[in-house]
Amino acid sequence: MTKQRKAVALISGGLDSLLAAKVMLEQGIHVEGINFYTGFCVEGHTHAIRKKDKVKPKRNNALWSAETLGIKLHIIDVIEEYKDVLINPKHGYGQNMNPCLDCKVFMVGKAKEWADENGFDFIITGEVIGQRPMSQRRETMPIISAESGADDRLLRPLCAQNLPETLPEREGWVNRDELFDFSGRTRKPQMALAEKFGFDDYAQPAGGCCFLTDKAYSVKLTDLWASRGNKEYEIDDIMLLKVGRHFRPKPHFKLIVAREEGENNFLQGYKKQFITLRTMSHKGPLTLLDGTASDDDLELAAKIVARFSQGRDAEEVDVEVSDKNGVAKNITIKPFLPDEINEAWRV
Amino acid sequence: MIELDARRLMCPMPVIKTQNIIKTLSPGDNVRVTCTDPGVMQDIPAWCRINGHIVLKTEEIDYEFILTIEVGSD
Numbered sequence: 001m002t003k004q005r006k007a008v009a010l011i012s013g014g015l016d017s018l019l020a021a022k023v024m025l026e027q028g029i030h031v032e033g034i035n036f037y038t039g040f041c042v043e044g045h046t047h048a049i050r051k052k053d054k055v056k057p058k059r060n061n062a063l064w065s066a067e068t069l070g071i072k073l074h075i076i077d078v079i080e081e082y083k084d085v086l087i088n089p090k091h092g093y094g095q096n097m098n099p100c101l102d103c104k105v106f107m108v109g110k111a112k113e114w115a116d117e118n119g120f121d122f123i124i125t126g127e128v129i130g131q132r133p134m135s136q137r138r139e140t141m142p143i144i145s146a147e148s149g150a151d152d153r154l155l156r157p158l159c160a161q162n163l164p165e166t167l168p169e170r171e172g173w174v175n176r177d178e179l180f181d182f183s184g185r186t187r188k189p190q191m192a193l194a195e196k197f198g199f200d201d202y203a204q205p206a207g208g209c210c211f212l213t214d215k216a217y218s219v220k221l222t223d224l225w226a227s228r229g230n231k232e233y234e235i236d237d238i239m240l241l242k243v244g245r246h247f248r249p250k251p252h253f254k255l256i257v258a259r260e261e262g263e264n265n266f267l268q269g270y271k272k273q274f275i276t277l278r279t280m281s282h283k284g285p286l287t288l289l290d291g292t293a294s295d296d297d298l299e300l301a302a303k304i305v306a307r308f309s310q311g312r313d314a315e316e317v318d319v320e321v322s323d324k325n326g327v328a329k330n331i332t333i334k335p336f337l338p339d340e341i342n343e344a345w346r347v
Numbered sequence: 348m349i350e351l352d353a354r355r356l357m358c359p360m361p362v363i364k365t366q367n368i369i370k371t372l373s374p375g376d377n378v379r380v381t382c383t384d385p386g387v388m389q390d391i392p393a394w395c396r397i398n399g400h401i402v403l404k405t406e407e408i409d410y411e412f413i414l415t416i417e418v419g420s421d
Contacts, residue, residue, distance in 0.1 A: 037359050060359060060389070063390060064393070070397075071397070072398050
């Protein structure tokens with residue numbers, strides 16, 4: 001009796017990984033999905049913060065992919081291990097703070113470890129040669145295979161015919177003739193294959209699946225590191241970079257000003273970790289102050305916060321400043337005019 | 348009944364915590380997960396469906412989202 005071969009599929013929630021896993025299922029391979037949570041994943045939590053994003057209930061696309069495929073999905077927390085990938089990327093960053101090649105090496109390596117521990121024969125990804133400028137190029141494919149340790153146990157079903165034979169093909173576990181030769185940035189072959197498989201509700205994220213590819217997010221991360229003098233971070237730090245307007249009026253403190261009710265509610269959870277400011281005489285946003293602030297700094301901060309309140313045109317606005325222990329004091333200020341908020345303060 | 352406190356965690360962390368505690372349990376065991384991210388009401392049932400566990404009850408009490416899960420046999 002032929003042994004049932006097993007593959008672990010990296011499932012991001014996007015179309016390519018969905019298709020790669022489906023191609024393997026079609027060849028009778030037992031497939032289970034694996035998804036890594038780095039803390040920077042666009043999937044997941046940000047849609048839970050902003051109220052405007054709650055109109056349409058969001059789904060986790062990795063879970064949706066697994067459910068569509070009828071496979072198990074293992075979600076792995078790699079927040080701590082990922083720090084080294086982000087802080088010291090051997091292959092450098094992409095256009096923003098995205099260490100895509102190191103990230104892919106790391107994830108395939110983790111999948112290989114998981115495969116070894118769980119008795120799986122090989123690893124599959126939805127990579128396509130030429131699809132991404134940094135990590136999915138002809139030159140990077142062997143680097144990922146070698147540096148991850150997966151070597152020829154890494155199969156890319158969507159572009160396998162453009163690459164050397166891998167172990168599953170050589171051993172006849174999968175039929176190379178039924179794999180694909182996709183290449184380049186076009187999405188047409190994937191869309192045609194999706195149609196063939198009857199997938200019509202797949203995710204089409206505009207900016208990829210990682211916040212590190214986002215320019216505005218990367219600027220905030222760089223500012224965080226510069227202000228601290230090192231590249232350390234905790235999960236709360238990277239969460240807060242996704243929320244609110246950020247201003248750094250002085251090198252030693254930054255303001256995070258909620259943009260709407262959902263963000264206000266989210267920032268409430270940080271009142272014991274930060275100095276907070278809130279306008280009392282008028283409706284306005286909750287603001288976190290990250291850093292240290294003198295009385296003059298607090299006045300400056302209050303003027304900025306008041307600018308984003310309903311008292312923006314008032315002569316006077318009362319602002320409550322609370323320390324981490326909840327001890328509060330009120331200060332009365334005149335809100336900044338728009339041109340008094342230095343553009344260079346915006347992060 | 349095993350209690351799991353996943354309050355103040357944003358998805359997918361409550362899903363990961365649920366997955367990790369279920370790994371240590373036996374089929375038929377029940378676990379009650381308490382969360383504050385409303386996204387769990389979609390994500391944890393989806394994870395349970397694909398991994399063979401049963402959501403017995405979902406509740407929303409004072410802005411907390413509570414799911415009671417029976418560990419499946421697979």
